[in-house]
Amino acid sequence: MPADSNRIEFDVPKGTLVVRHAHCPKGCDLMDPEVKIHDNPSIHLVLKHEGKKADIHLDPVYGSHENICEHEVPKGAVVELFCPSCGMSLTDPEATCAKCSAPMFILHLPKGSFVEACQRSGCPHHRVRIVTGEQMMQRLFDEVGMDSYL
Ligand SMILES: [Zn+2]
Numbered sequence: 668m669p670a671d672s673n674r675i676e677f678d679v680p681k682g683t684l685v686v687r688h689a690h691c692p693k694g695c696d697l698m699d700p701e702v703k704i705h706d707n708p709s710i711h712l713v714l715k716h717e718g719k720k721a722d723i724h725l726d727p728v729y730g731s732h733e734n735i736c737e738h739e740v741p742k743g744a745v746v747e748l749f750c751p752s753c754g755m756s757l758t759d760p761e762a763t764c765a766k767c768s769a770p771m772f773i774l775h776l777p778k779g780s781f782v783e784a785c786q787r788s789g790c791p792h793h794r795v796r797i798v799t800g801e802q803m804m805q806r807l808f809d810e811v812g813m814d815s816y817l
């Protein structure tokens with residue numbers, strides 16, 4: 668991602684935000700109300716590890732990692748993630764993890780914001796980026812609340 672002055676990165680405390688509207692880059696809805704984690708619809712992705720594909724349901728609570736996956740991925744392994752509907756890779760070719768330098772994947776959120784997370788199993792690094800002008804920024808911390816951006 669190129670530097671963009673309208674892009675704000677948040678360091679959000681664990682467990683305070685829940686992703687409710689994640690999409691792939693082509694706009695497919697990734698939320699799965701059939702599989703719930705912590706009573707919230709999970710984020711359904713396809714994981715690829717050593718040539719094997721498996722369904723994975725990500726914990727939508729930001730900072731929580733109670734993911735459900737039928738394929739066990741050893742800690743430290745780097746996986747690839749895809750949209751289960753259109754098969755598009757969710758890897759961001761321009762981003763690498765600041766902690767372990769593995770590739771990152773992106774979940775698109777409403778209003779042009781997104782969540783980025785490390786593709787290395789067990790690496791907790793991820794961040795929320797919110798694209799906004801000054802006015803939206805104001806609203807963010809006023810009546811709207813950050814929940815509406817996720
Ligand atoms: Zn898709």
Ligand SMILES: [Zn+2]
Nearest residue numbers: 764767785790
């Ligand atoms: Zn990492």
